[in-house]
Amino acid sequence: MKVKKSKGERAFSVFNYIFLTLLIVLCLYPVWYVAVASFSNSNLLTQHTGLLIKPVGWSIDAYKKVFKNPMIGRGYLNTLFILVVGVFLDLIMTSLGAYFLSRKRVMFKRPIMLLIVFTMFFSGGMIPFYLNLKDLRMTNSLWGLIVPFMISTYNLIILRTSFESIPESLIEAAQIDGASHITILMQIVIPLSKAILAVMVLYYGVSIWNSWFWASAIIRTREMYPLQVILREILMQNDVSSMTAGSSALDTEAIGMTIKYATIIVATVPILCVYPFLQKHFTKGTMIGAVKE
Amino acid sequence: MKLSYQIKKDWKRNRSLYFIMIPVLIFYILFHYKPMYGAIIAFKEYSPALGVTGSPWVGFANFTRFFKSVYFIRLIRNTILLSVYNLILGFPAPIILALLLNEVRNKKFKSITQTVTYLPHFISLIVVTGMLTDFSMTTGLFNDVITMFGGKSSPLLQDPKLYRSIYVLSSIWQEVGWGSIIYLSALAGVDSQLYEAAQIDGAGKWKQLIHVTLPAIAPVIVIMFILKMGSLMNMGYEKTILLYNPSTYETADIISSYIYRIGLLEQDWSYSTAIGLFNSAINFGLLLFTNRMSKRYSETSLW
Numbered sequence: 001m002k003v004k005k006s007k008g009e010r011a012f013s014v015f016n017y018i019f020l021t022l023l024i025v026l027c028l029y030p031v032w033y034v035a036v037a038s039f040s041n042s043n044l045l046t047q048h049t050g051l052l053i054k055p056v057g058w059s060i061d062a063y064k065k066v067f068k069n070p071m072i073g074r075g076y077l078n079t080l081f082i083l084v085v086g087v088f089l090d091l092i093m094t095s096l097g098a099y100f101l102s103r104k105r106v107m108f109k110r111p112i113m114l115l116i117v118f119t120m121f122f123s124g125g126m127i128p129f130y131l132n133l134k135d136l137r138m139t140n141s142l143w144g145l146i147v148p149f150m151i152s153t154y155n156l157i158i159l160r161t162s163f164e165s166i167p168e169s170l171i172e173a174a175q176i177d178g179a180s181h182i183t184i185l186m187q188i189v190i191p192l193s194k195a196i197l198a199v200m201v202l203y204y205g206v207s208i209w210n211s212w213f214w215a216s217a218i219i220r221t222r223e224m225y226p227l228q229v230i231l232r233e234i235l236m237q238n239d240v241s242s243m244t245a246g247s248s249a250l251d252t253e254a255i256g257m258t259i260k261y262a263t264i265i266v267a268t269v270p271i272l273c274v275y276p277f278l279q280k281h282f283t284k285g286t287m288i289g290a291v292k293e
Numbered sequence: 294m295k296l297s298y299q300i301k302k303d304w305k306r307n308r309s310l311y312f313i314m315i316p317v318l319i320f321y322i323l324f325h326y327k328p329m330y331g332a333i334i335a336f337k338e339y340s341p342a343l344g345v346t347g348s349p350w351v352g353f354a355n356f357t358r359f360f361k362s363v364y365f366i367r368l369i370r371n372t373i374l375l376s377v378y379n380l381i382l383g384f385p386a387p388i389i390l391a392l393l394l395n396e397v398r399n400k401k402f403k404s405i406t407q408t409v410t411y412l413p414h415f416i417s418l419i420v421v422t423g424m425l426t427d428f429s430m431t432t433g434l435f436n437d438v439i440t441m442f443g444g445k446s447s448p449l450l451q452d453p454k455l456y457r458s459i460y461v462l463s464s465i466w467q468e469v470g471w472g473s474i475i476y477l478s479a480l481a482g483v484d485s486q487l488y489e490a491a492q493i494d495g496a497g498k499w500k501q502l503i504h505v506t507l508p509a510i511a512p513v514i515v516i517m518f519i520l521k522m523g524s525l526m527n528m529g530y531e532k533t534i535l536l537y538n539p540s541t542y543e544t545a546d547i548i549s550s551y552i553y554r555i556g557l558l559e560q561d562w563s564y565s566t567a568i569g570l571f572n573s574a575i576n577f578g579l580l581l582f583t584n585r586m587s588k589r590y591s592e593t594s595l596w
Contacts, residue, residue: 016393124329127556128566132328212418260427271417
């Protein structure tokens with residue numbers, strides 16, 4: 001049924017569109033600014049004031065310097081390693097846990113579930129966690145960035161909720177045929193859960209991609225730094241020295257700026273290119289997560 | 294007898310299932326419960342040579358040292374203020390965005406708005422804070438905009454008065470779109486017959502919002518609120534560590550960033566663990582409290 005809009009509703013509608021358009025600009029502009037600035041001439045950029053719409057004086061010098069920096073490639077490789085190995089192990093461990101927790105008529109399921117959920121709300125804190133890693137000899141190794149973070153309890157619960165929706169009759173039938181739990185998990189449950197597992201890949205992937213804190217806390221060897229830690233050095237600690245060698249002090253400061261922007265673009269564009277295609281899956285995961293247990 | 298019989302029966306039936314769980318249990322013991330046990334160094338004078346068990350007990354000395362410390366009040370104040378500020382502005386923002394998006398009839402515009410507002414969520418924290426740092430410099434974008442409107446440029450991130458606003462507003466910028474997803478899905482689930490009935494009863498848009506939409510999504514709002522309350526004192530240290538500097542410590546330094554400095558940088562293990570434990574306990578208490586209140590007044594709760 002269609003009701004004619006009142007004057008107030010039309011006014012609201014106009015306001016709504018204007019507001020949301022402003023929001024779009026607000027979300028996009030900072031990224032656009034960085035992109036445009038990274039292609040600008042560094043000296044002209046420092047003199048420039050006001051908003052940037054297009055590059056001031058076209059230049060790709062900054063990118064040449066960024067790509068010449070071996071640490072960025074190194075960081076990408078380290079992150080890629082943690083990403084591939086990490087996501088794989090994360091998926092295995094989370095599936096095992098989720099499968100167990102999704103089974104019915106298991107005596108110790110509830111206490112185990114409580115034990116797991118409790119960790120979401122209470123923890124020993126940063127320092128005991130760090131000392132524990134030291135104790136387990138996991139510092140200064142990429143494994144120390146993978147193994148201690150294999151299961152996110154939040155993801156485990158999402159996956160469990162999804163596994164629970166698989167018809168019990170399917171699993172019972174397989175059990176009658178003599179299939180073991182591992183077989184049922186690998187051959188029935190996982191193939192039926194491809195969509196949610198894709199969501200898990202994305203969730204774990206993004207969190208690994210973004211993580212930097214523990215890497216900066218436990219990795220001492222520079223060659224093992226993941227990309228985000230390298231980025232931190234360049235962006236926050238202004239360490240562009242390795243890329244500005246041979247320039248005068250004033251030039252260094254100017255080009256330092258464009259190098260930073262170019263670094264941001266190099267480190268962000270891959271994710272920004274993929275994400276619109278993956279957005280649908282992300283959204284789905286959030287919705288499953290919202291379903292109350 | 295009965296219990297042991299049940300256990301036996303359960304073991305016979307589910308033995309292979311328990312085997313599957315072993316690696317997961319080991320994970321939780323090793324990386325969650327062992328550190329929890331390790332937190333007892335809060336009551337000890339920990340020395341790496343003696344280990345967790347071997348170090349001598351000191352009772353509540355580390356805690357009283359914190360309560361008497363000159364930083365105590367400042368840290369508690371900063372943590373609460375930043376949290377509350379973040380909650381008051383950051384909590385309703387995605388709800389409002391979802392409600393506004395829900396009113397958009399043009400499908401294409403709606404999906405573009407969603408895609409674009411989700412985008413900042415995918416920019417890593419390091420990059421976001423890196424951008425903030427650059428934009429806040431005297432020659433940066435923020436100051437360019439301020440001077441455009443006739444203001445004076447200044448190093449914004451050096452100003453303790455502006456720190457909280459920068460922190461909270463940039464968090465909203467990054468998360469408002471992403472946070473709205475959950476409310477949008479709740480909104481999509483509202484029965485359209487309810488709206489039709491309300492219209493027949495002569496309810497305008499505003500009345501429909503108050504009497505149909507909000508009650509329908511209230512459970513989701515309550516759950517999200519409980520979760521937020523549970524982490525009220527648990528303000529993330531990552532963003533703070535990246536964004537603050539000695540000139541803004543006065544307003545920027547929060548409990549978790551202080552733990553990081555005292556613990557990881559200055560290696561005062563027991564003292565920093567005690568502060569962390571104190572913080573965790575308060576957090577847990579807040580969560581229980583909110584959950585209980587919510588159970589009593591809205592019949593929605595986490596468990």
